[in-house]
Amino acid sequence: MLVNSSPSINTRRTLQIQDVGMVFPTKRGPFVALRDINLEVQRGEFVTLIGHSGCGKSTLLNLVAGLTTPSSGILLLQERELTGPGPDRGVVFQNHSLLPWLSCLDNVLLAVERVFGEKEGKAQLRERALAALDLVGMSHAVAKRPQEISGGMKQRVGIARALAMEPKMLLMDEPFGALDALTRARLQDELMRIVATTGATVMMVTHDVDEAVLLSDRIVMMTNGPAATIGEVLRVDLPRPRARVALAENRDYVQYRKEVIDFLYTRHSHVEKAA
Structure with a gap:
């Protein structure tokens, strides 16, 4: 202690x-x-x-x-x-609130860019987003859009988006x-x-x-x-x-x-x- x-x-x-x-x-x-x-x-x-x-x-x-x-x-x-x-504060609701026209990776990148965009380059931002998706077991679906994955997977992406902001x-x-x-x-x-x-x-x-x-x-x-x-x-x-x-x-x-x-x-x- x-x-x-x-x-x-x-x-x-x-x-x-x-x-x-x-x-x-x-x-x-x-x-x-x-x-x-x-x-x-x-x-x-x-x-x-x-x-x-x-x-x-x-x-x-x-x-x-x-x-x-x-x-x-x-x-x-x-x-x-x-x-x-x-x-x-990262927030995850019952509704995943993912943007349907963006891929899983780009949905997470939106949050990452908001927090770290002014002090990190594109490669670092992408690395952060990929690491968050890997943490929730969604590395295989980075290019998929929300309508192409299950409800449970959508929630995983929502959690990744919240965690990516640290x-x-x-x-x-x-x-x-x-x-x-x-x-x-x-x-x-x-x-x-x-x-x-x-x-x-x-x-x-x-x-x-x-x-x-x-x-x-x-x-x-x-x-x-x-x-x-x-x-x-x-x-x-x-x-x-x-x-x-x-x-x-x-x-x-x-x-x-x-x-x-x-x-x-x-x-x-x-x-x-x-x-």
Whole structure:
């Protein structure tokens, strides 16, 4: 563990969310989406946000991404206030958002050129993009366009594009939610390998309890909306690397899964209200 020369500075701390609230104006008046959000994420940590629909998971991720400005509170990335989007945060959505008229390589190059274009030559930029595609196992498809590859492959390219910017944080909003179960499992395994290789700091939104336990160092469980907040934070002390087949009968894994299910479906069960 690092020893800090100043007690006020945590050199491992990547993200700080302090007293954050989010209120949206509506025709019926202010809608309080989030309240009193306080969270720190350490460098290299994998944190998932989980909760029922409408609990503000994606809203919180959008705040970290800089796509939305908080109504109250402050967000700091490596001690600097977040005031908008930036290349220090790579974002991967459920929709891959690839440009259909560009090849996989050119889609990644767009991000690389934006971040490094002013200080590196074309050969270096291309090398960065190719390295990112190789990292996600897509070297064979650099010349293909999005419509020529599967949904899982598109998400791999989206992850490559985000990682190619060398962000301080990787933000993922249900990136595997639209995929079939087998593809989803393969990409979860791939993501664990990528994070182990790069040491990336990750915040991910998910509805899937098993996905959260498999991937996370900590699981942030949100209370129901409106006015949602952090209900509990569960630390997942499972050794890495993690193998899903072995974990299926792991006593600790089963207990972590039970704790999340108990929070979501016993203590914070979600009841859909009629309009």
